[in-house]
Amino acid sequence: MIYPDINPIALDLGFAQIYWYGLMYLTAFLAAYLLANARAKSLNNNWNTQQIEDLIFYGAIGVIVGGRLGYMLFYNLPNFLSDPLSIFYIQGGGMSFHGGFLGVLLAMVLFNRKYNKTFFVTMDFVAPLVPLGLGFGRLGNFINGELWGKVTTSPMGMYIQEQGVSRFPSQLYEALLEGLVLFIILWMYSQKHRAPMSVSALFLIFYGLFRFIIEFVRVPDVQLGYLAFDWLTMGQLLSLPMVILGIYLWFRSAKK
Structure with a gap:
């Protein structure tokens, strides 16, 4: 396979440029909105249009602010400490899923206060809406030609x-597993009423596992490299607690 070398600029208006990566984010939020409406109708669980619109708005703010702040803290801390304003230099890229995840958790706490909902009622509703957005984000990484996998001679390389080398297209692997496959698992499982925490638990377990595995073929961030054992990456270190927490929540939900 040969990398198609796609122009990251989708549309050049002269006075402004629209990037594919930004369009992927917009597509992710639109998909989440449509899925939320479909999910509310199928479950008939007292989610109205206003709540869904606010849910997506709060979630979008959490993703963007948390994703950027998480990248600076987890992956680029020395630069952030020396130049705190670098957090606004978004033209250079740099978003963290784990930071965005924490940002969404905080945003959902604020959302719950407004609508008097419990935490896991909201998170179990939200979890199936997330994977397709993750998949679109990874497609954006692929178009940008970033976050490549390791050099390989395998036919699975690109x-x-x-x-002048072939690499594992780890962005596409993540788009497939963290995006499409995880979406199918969560959407099918959540079509029936489930015990509280169980849908959230499945999201944590499978995302953490998929990300941990793919990190073995993905090149770690150059400013960090491997953290230990010549294979442990920051992505794996941040994903492992998700798996552990997911297993804990799964057993708690099973008791219910």
């Missing part, structure tokens, strides 16, 4: 003409 030849990058600019680099």
Whole structure:
């Protein structure tokens, strides 16, 4: 396979440029909105249009603010400490899923206060809405030619003409597993009323596992490298607690 070398700019208006990566974020939020409406209708669980619109708004703010802040804290801390304003230099890229995840958790706490909902009622509703957005985000990484996998001679590799080597297209692996496969698992499972925490638990377990596995073929961030054992990455270190917490919540939900 040969990397198609897609122009990251989807539309150049002269006075402004629209990037594919930004369009992927917009597509992710739109997909979440449509899925939320479909989910509310199928479950008939007292989610109205106003609540869903606010849910997506709060979630979007959590993703963007948490994702950027998480990247600076988890992956680029020295630069952030030396130049705190660098958090606003978004033209250079840099978003963290784990930071966005924490941002969404905080946003949902604020959302719950407004609508007097319990935490896991909201999170179990939200969990199936997330994976497709993750998949679109990884497609954005692929278009940008970033977050590549390791050099390989495997037929599963993709030849990058600019680099003169073949690499694992880890962005596509993540789009498939963290996006499409995780969506199918959560959407099918959540079509029936389930015990509280169980849908959230499945999200934590499977996302953490998928991300941990893919990190073995993904090149770690150059400013961090491997944290230990010549294979442990920051992505794996942050994903492991998700799996542990997910297993704990699953057993708690089973008791209910």
